[in-house]
Amino acid sequence: MSDIILETQGLTKHYGGVHALTDANFTLQAGEHVAIMGDNGAGKSTFVRQITGVEIPTRGKIIFDGAEQHFENPMDARDAGIETVFQTLALADDLNVPDNLFLGREIVKFNLGPFSILDYKAMREATMAGLEKTAVKIPNVNNTIRNMSGGQRQCVAIARTATFHSKLTIMDEPTAALGVQETAQVENIVRTLKEAGEPLILISHNMRQVMDLCDRIVVFRRGRIVANLRKEETDGQDVVAYITGAKTQPEYDYEAS
Amino acid sequence: MAETTHGTGGLTFDAKKRSWPNEANVFIALILIILIFEGLGAVFRDQSFLFDFNEARDGTILNMARIKIIILQVSIIGIIALGATQVIVSGGIDLSAGSVVGMTAMVTMSFAQTELVNGNPNPKALFGPAFMDLPALVPVLVGLLVGTGAGLVNGALVAYTRIPPFIATLGMMVAARGAAQWWTRGQPISFPTEGFAAIGDGMMPVVWFVGLAILFHFVLKYTVYGKHTYAIGSNEDAARMSGIKVARHKTLVYAIAGALAGFSAIVLASKNLTAQTGMGLMYELDAIAMAVIGGVSLAGGRGSIIGTVIGALIFGVIISGFTFLRLDAYYQEMVKGVIIVGAVVLDQWRQSRAALRG
Ligand SMILES: Nc1ncnc2c1ncn2[C@@H]1O[C@H](COP(=O)(O)OP(=O)(O)OP(=O)(O)O)[C@@H](O)[C@H]1O
Numbered sequence A: 001m002s003d004i005i006l007e008t009q010g011l012t013k014h015y016g017g018v019h020a021l022t023d024a025n026f027t028l029q030a031g032e033h034v035a036i037m038g039d040n041g042a043g044k045s046t047f048v049r050q051i052t053g054v055e056i057p058t059r060g061k062i063i064f065d066g067a068e069q070h071f072e073n074p075m076d077a078r079d080a081g082i083e084t085v086f087q088t089l090a091l092a093d094d095l096n097v098p099d100n101l102f103l104g105r106e107i108v109k110f111n112l113g114p115f116s117i118l119d120y121k122a123m124r125e126a127t128m129a130g131l132e133k134t135a136v137k138i139p140n141v142n143n144t145i146r147n148m149s150g151g152q153r154q155c156v157a158i159a160r161t162a163t164f165h166s167k168l169t170i171m172d173e174p175t176a177a178l179g180v181q182e183t184a185q186v187e188n189i190v191r192t193l194k195e196a197g198e199p200l201i202l203i204s205h206n207m208r209q210v211m212d213l214c215d216r217i218v219v220f221r222r223g224r225i226v227a228n229l230r231k232e233e234t235d236g237q238d239v240v241a242y243i244t245g246a247k248t249q250p251e252y253d254y255e256a257s
Numbered sequence B: 001m002a003e004t005t006h007g008t009g010g011l012t013f014d015a016k017k018r019s020w021p022n023e024a025n026v027f028i029a030l031i032l033i034i035l036i037f038e039g040l041g042a043v044f045r046d047q048s049f050l051f052d053f054n055e056a057r058d059g060t061i062l063n064m065a066r067i068k069i070i071i072l073q074v075s076i077i078g079i080i081a082l083g084a085t086q087v088i089v090s091g092g093i094d095l096s097a098g099s100v101v102g103m104t105a106m107v108t109m110s111f112a113q114t115e116l117v118n119g120n121p122n123p124k125a126l127f128g129p130a131f132m133d134l135p136a137l138v139p140v141l142v143g144l145l146v147g148t149g150a151g152l153v154n155g156a157l158v159a160y161t162r163i164p165p166f167i168a169t170l171g172m173m174v175a176a177r178g179a180a181q182w183w184t185r186g187q188p189i190s191f192p193t194e195g196f197a198a199i200g201d202g203m204m205p206v207v208w209f210v211g212l213a214i215l216f217h218f219v220l221k222y223t224v225y226g227k228h229t230y231a232i233g234s235n236e237d238a239a240r241m242s243g244i245k246v247a248r249h250k251t252l253v254y255a256i257a258g259a260l261a262g263f264s265a266i267v268l269a270s271k272n273l274t275a276q277t278g279m280g281l282m283y284e285l286d287a288i289a290m291a292v293i294g295g296v297s298l299a300g301g302r303g304s305i306i307g308t309v310i311g312a313l314i315f316g317v318i319i320s321g322f323t324f325l326r327l328d329a330y331y332q333e334m335v336k337g338v339i340i341v342g343a344v345v346l347d348q349w350r351q352s353r354a355a356l357r358g
């Protein structure tokens, strides 16, 4: 068996009375690409927020890269090697593309603590290289995000994760607002990651995409994992049955137990 | 032929063509307002507003006396506006600056007193001789400390509680004014040392304002602190998800604004050679107006120090223009009110236009 890069045990998040995520036991092997599917509100993004330090789980364990992790904030998760495209994109509207790519990890000329001097030139060059590498096309990187189309924004968010080396990439509905060409581009980025042996968690509602890109599909329903399916052993109809609740794998059947 | 880079979907982009900066619009507004007063002056007073064609007194055709008064007038509040700019860009607001000026002026002045006034003991002496005739650095440091302290409290309230900035700083506004009165039970403090009096002497307030404006222009544009301030004002959640320690950063922003209000108080007390409990009354609104006129968006994320400096000049020109037209002081207060509301309306209009485009 290959190495486990990420494992969660009993990961749970309650927002007051809302049980958004309950007892999620999830594993990801090194180099594996796993899709998370599920209806709106199933808890997919909530799961992502727990393992990326955006929120602190109500309970449960996160084991990443061989050690138990207690991420206090997104910086901790990023420093540990997790790069994320959040569903909300997490871009600052009034900043341009290089500023957003390097937000929170700016390249500096002189380190003066919070007043460190920015190295705009280096960040711009790295941005251009990153965009080139990912084949993401933005007419003008000096433009602020506010003046970009929804798809362009998404491209910027994706370029941000792809520009930096990581041990795990997470994409929460990365192609939701994209046109045909841009979707193909993002899928190519994902394939590049696969070839490089970098693991990925992809959240998507697009069955074709998931079947094309991923090795395994984990289905969430009402805050719980209800199925863990190898791609070869399932098909679209089968997955939909799990998503809608027509089927539940026996080992995940909480109602019965 | 335009050189295109990263064109997509038939879109081309000319890298050489830079977009028109917002500050340029503000500058044009300044010129237009000056021209309006020139016109009104020609019609109603048969006099030029900023020019002096008859007697080339200073060897220039400018009315240097009036220009000096305008920039001197805006300098002290302008220093506060530099802090207000940062707070507003970060998505906040600071209503306490004027009261912090009052409190800081009182405390600072009490450490700046001289022992002998014309050979007689200082009639306003507050502390014993040990606290008299201190080097000017002491009251300056005390003033900066008081201002920064008030800013830190503002920042901590805004960053670590759910109290909105408007309410938190309103609380400080009332409390700091109270502290200013409590310090001497309402008595003014006068007779500073020569060293302290030199800080705000003559055109020194302008020197401080320009120097600090250059410093903070650099800080906002070229440092991590500046970048994070804009990021938090544009989208606080995104900033947090990008790993910025938002609460800590906000505290720092308010602390810097407090330090600037404190420094403004030092210059003001030094210039006036006295400190009174009512000093700085409503300065926060003038400072906010300067920033907003200069293009700083109350929604956060947008604006610049250059804009605010031009905004301060517009503010000064309008006030001075009405004096020039011989409107009495009561009208001036009303005009200020119109400027402040007008600036906010302008900001709303800019925002809705930005929303339409984006
Ligand atoms: N901060 C919050 N406070 C309260 N409830 C929340 C919060 N965040 C999410 N929820 C709730 O938790 C549940 C799961 O939300 P989540 O965003 O994880 O869904 P999702 O599976 O990502 O859905 P989608 O496909 O629409 O993105 C929803 O019912 C949502 O209303």
Ligand SMILES: [Mg+2]
Pocket: A044, A045, A046, A087, A172
């Ligand atoms: Mg989601």
